[in-house]
Amino acid sequence: MPPPAILAVEHLCKSYGELRAVDDVSFQVAPGEIVGLVGPNGAGKTTTLNMILGVLAPTAGRIEIEGVDLARARSRALSRTNFAAVYAPLPGNLTVEQNLRVFGMIYTVEHLTQRIERLLVDYDLVRFRRTRAGLLSSGEQTRLGLAKAMLNRPRLLLLDEPTASIDPSSARDIRALISAVVDSGHSGVLWTSHNMYEVEAVCDRVLFLSRGKILLEGDPKALPHEHGAASLDDLFVAVAHEALHERAAP
Amino acid sequence: MNASRVAAIVLRQLFLYRSSPQRVVPMFAWVALDIVLWGFISRYLMTAAVRPGLNFIATLLGAVLLWDFLTRVMQGVTMAFFEDVWSRNFLNVFATPLRTSEYLAGLVLTGITTGVLGLVVMLVLARVAFGLSFLAYGAALAPFLFVLFLSGIALGIAAAAIVLRLGPASEWLIWPIPTIVSPFAGVFYPVSILPLWMQAVSKALPPSYVFEGMRAVVAGKPAPWDRLALGGALAVVFLVLACFFFTRVYRYAIRTGLIARYSAETVS
Numbered sequence: 001m002p003p004p005a006i007l008a009v010e011h012l013c014k015s016y017g018e019l020r021a022v023d024d025v026s027f028q029v030a031p032g033e034i035v036g037l038v039g040p041n042g043a044g045k046t047t048t049l050n051m052i053l054g055v056l057a058p059t060a061g062r063i064e065i066e067g068v069d070l071a072r073a074r075s076r077a078l079s080r081t082n083f084a085a086v087y088a089p090l091p092g093n094l095t096v097e098q099n100l101r102v103f104g105m106i107y108t109v110e111h112l113t114q115r116i117e118r119l120l121v122d123y124d125l126v127r128f129r130r131t132r133a134g135l136l137s138s139g140e141q142t143r144l145g146l147a148k149a150m151l152n153r154p155r156l157l158l159l160d161e162p163t164a165s166i167d168p169s170s171a172r173d174i175r176a177l178i179s180a181v182v183d184s185g186h187s188g189v190l191w192t193s194h195n196m197y198e199v200e201a202v203c204d205r206v207l208f209l210s211r212g213k214i215l216l217e218g219d220p221k222a223l224p225h226e227h228g229a230a231s232l233d234d235l236f237v238a239v240a241h242e243a244l245h246e247r248a249a250p
Numbered sequence: 251m252n253a254s255r256v257a258a259i260v261l262r263q264l265f266l267y268r269s270s271p272q273r274v275v276p277m278f279a280w281v282a283l284d285i286v287l288w289g290f291i292s293r294y295l296m297t298a299a300v301r302p303g304l305n306f307i308a309t310l311l312g313a314v315l316l317w318d319f320l321t322r323v324m325q326g327v328t329m330a331f332f333e334d335v336w337s338r339n340f341l342n343v344f345a346t347p348l349r350t351s352e353y354l355a356g357l358v359l360t361g362i363t364t365g366v367l368g369l370v371v372m373l374v375l376a377r378v379a380f381g382l383s384f385l386a387y388g389a390a391l392a393p394f395l396f397v398l399f400l401s402g403i404a405l406g407i408a409a410a411a412i413v414l415r416l417g418p419a420s421e422w423l424i425w426p427i428p429t430i431v432s433p434f435a436g437v438f439y440p441v442s443i444l445p446l447w448m449q450a451v452s453k454a455l456p457p458s459y460v461f462e463g464m465r466a467v468v469a470g471k472p473a474p475w476d477r478l479a480l481g482g483a484l485a486v487v488f489l490v491l492a493c494f495f496f497t498r499v500y501r502y503a504i505r506t507g508l509i510a511r512y513s514a515e516t517v518s
Contacts, residue, residue: 016507050510053345057505079347091337106346148342 004067006031006080006156006188007052012061014047014212021047023212025061029156029188034179036203036220037192040240044212045192049085049158052190054078065156079107082152084145085160092134096125096144099133100151107152119147122177139170146174150181157181157189163198175202196233206232208239215239276422283429287438294439307382308468310438313461315372315382317437320398320405320457321428322368326361327406328413328424335418340512350500354493357410358403365402369395387464390473393482394460400485401456405431407492411499414508436461456485 005028014022022044029035037045050056052063054074063070068077090099097116104112120126123143128136133144142162149157159178163171179202181187193199199206200220208216216223216239220232229235267273334340343353376382384391409424416423432438434448435457441449452458459481463474503509 046510047507050507053341055341055345055504055509056507075347075349078345081345083345085341088341089338090342091333091339093333093337103342103346106343106348108347 008064032185034189036199036206039209043209082149082154083158084149097129123147139166320402323365323402324406326364330360331410393478404488404492411496456481
C-alpha cells in the first residue's frame, strides 16, 4: 500500500472572468518524491503554486496537505508547508539571521536558535549571518530563501524556479541540498523549472502543464522516448509549440 | 543640457500621474486642507483673543500633543504594514500559518510601542520647553489617551486595508488622513465654530469628544465623562469596523491573487 500523499490536488480550477488559468488539475505528491511542474510561460504553474500556498483562492477544487483541507484549516495546513521562489526575496533590510528568526517564529519552530545555526551551516551562510539580505548576491539570496524554506522541516516543499539566475555550480549545490532532504523520505517537493536538464536530473515525476491543463505526466527520463522526442528539452519545445499553435488558431 | 533628455524625465512623471489618481489627489488635497484648517483656527483665535484668561499653552500645545499621539499610533501601525509593502514581503508573510488576526495584532503592538515612546518624548519636551504638564488635565487624561489610542489604531488598520486594496502608490493617500480628519475633530478650536454639516461629521468622530473635553477641563469646568464614554464607545465601533474592512480586503486579495501579484505598482 503506497504511503498517503503529502499533497493531494483534486480538480483544481482558477478562472479570471472568461480566462481559465488553471483548468481541472489533479495530482499528488508522495513523501520522498520530487514532482516537476513544467510548462511554457502562462501555463498556470505559478497560479497552481499560489493556490497551494493559500495566497490565491481556487474557483473550484480541493487541496489537502497531509490530509488537512487548506480551505478549512489554512493555518494548520500551511504549518506543514514552506516555499522558496526567486520572485519572493526575503526583506533586504533585515540580516540573514534576523530573517531566519522572524520566519522561524511565524512557523513556531522549536529550539529556533539551534535550528538557525544548523541551517546557516548547511546553506553556507555563517559568514553572512549579520549581513543584510539585500546585500547578498543572487546565489546567496537563493540559499537564504532555501534556508528559510527548511526552517520548519516542511512535509511539503514548494520551489518555484529555485535555481533561476544562479550559476551552474551553485545550482548543482542547491539541487544536492534539496535532494538530500527528500531522500530522508520526510518531505515531498513540488518543483517548477524551465530548465529541463535540471528537471530530468532531479525529479521523480514530471507534469507538463499547458493553458492550465496537465497535458503529459510521467517519468522525466522515459517520457521523451514515449512521445518520440530526443530529450525532455525537445519534448518541452514540442508541447510549447503545440500550445502556441492552438492559441493562435481561430 | 539636452532638452529631450530633460523632457524624458518630465514625461516619465507625467505618465505616472496620468495613470495614477493616488498621485494626483495629494497635489490639491494638502493645499485645500491647510486653507480649511488654518481658516477655522484663525476664526477661533479672533473670538478667543477677546476672552481673558484663556490658557493658550494648555489649549493649543496640549491639542497638538494629543493629536500627535493619535497620529503616531496610526503611523506606527501603517509604517509596520508599509515595511512589508516596501520590501515586497506579502507572499513570504501570507503564505505561512500566520492568521490575519495575528498579523493585525502584530501591527497594533508595534503601533502601541512607537506611540507610547513618542508620547513620552513629547511630554518631556513640552514640560521642559513650555511648562506644559498633562497632569493639568486631571483624571480625564486617561480616557483622552484611551480614545485617541483606539482611534489611531482604527485609522491605521483602515489605512493598511486601503493600501492593500489599491496598491503601493496609494500610500500617498494615507499620509494626509490625520490632516483630513483634524478640521472635523475640532483639534484646535471648538466644534461649535464649524458649519452645521461639519459639526454633524464631528459628532461621529471619537477624537472630537476628547478635544471638546480637553477645552472644558482647561477652562476649569468638570470633565464631560458621559461625552467621553460616548467617544470611547464610538472608537470601539470604529476599531471593529476597521478590522472587518481589513479582513474583507484581505479576502478580496486572496480571491483575486492581489497578494501574489503585489509587487506590481498599480493593482486594480
